[in-house]
Amino acid sequence: MRLLIVEDEKRLAVSLAKGLTAEGFAVDVVHDGLEGLHRAGEGVYDLVVLDIMLPGMNGYRVCSALRAAGQDVPILMLTAKDGEYDEAEGLDTGADDYLTKPFSYVVLVARVKALLRRRGSAGASPVLRIGGLRIDTAARRVFRDDAEVALTAKEFAVLEQLAVRAGEVVGKPRILEHVWDFAYDGDPNIIEVYISALRRKIGAARIQTVRGAGYRLVAV
Numbered sequence: 001m002r003l004l005i006v007e008d009e010k011r012l013a014v015s016l017a018k019g020l021t022a023e024g025f026a027v028d029v030v031h032d033g034l035e036g037l038h039r040a041g042e043g044v045y046d047l048v049v050l051d052i053m054l055p056g057m058n059g060y061r062v063c064s065a066l067r068a069a070g071q072d073v074p075i076l077m078l079t080a081k082d083g084e085y086d087e088a089e090g091l092d093t094g095a096d097d098y099l100t101k102p103f104s105y106v107v108l109v110a111r112v113k114a115l116l117r118r119r120g121s122a123g124a125s126p127v128l129r130i131g132g133l134r135i136d137t138a139a140r141r142v143f144r145d146d147a148e149v150a151l152t153a154k155e156f157a158v159l160e161q162l163a164v165r166a167g168e169v170v171g172k173p174r175i176l177e178h179v180w181d182f183a184y185d186g187d188p189n190i191i192e193v194y195i196s197a198l199r200r201k202i203g204a205a206r207i208q209t210v211r212g213a214g215y216r217l218v219a220v
Contacts (some may be wrong), residue, residue, distance in 0.1 A: 001046040002026045006036030044164050048187030052079040067094035074115040099136045128163045131219025161216035170215035
């Protein structure tokens, strides 16, 4: 499961990210509302933890814009304010739950897991189809011409990043940020190892190298 934290208090954001990563989630962090709206609008997240008081665009507006665009990703809103009016406004803009600072980390994790369980039981698994390739992002299974392909967790995560932007060039920095995490400082060429493995398993022609720019997943 991939989570997005939109929180301008950087120490809090990093602390939440580390804790949620330890819980087994993949976590991305941004610190302003406009970037949060852009990231959440990509449709690759299973849940968004969204602060209300943000630079650029406040959390109410971010939430409202996402819902207006048809994004149904679960949103857990955070705020330092306390009062029925604030909670009502947050929920009226389309938020799924609301947590007032300061909050217990245990409570936040419980709310996150509850929202994800609710989403998981609400409908069918999202499936990406690129030519003869079928990727079930909820079950984390891949099929090549109806035959299942066994991938490691990291291989699946790299493929998923290419699949959600099929036909587009995806650069190494974006893959590193989404698949490893925002604090990864190792060798970026590790991606080439996983791309090579994916080519062996799903077919070399499906993943094109765009020299100096990144990789592109195409239908064949």
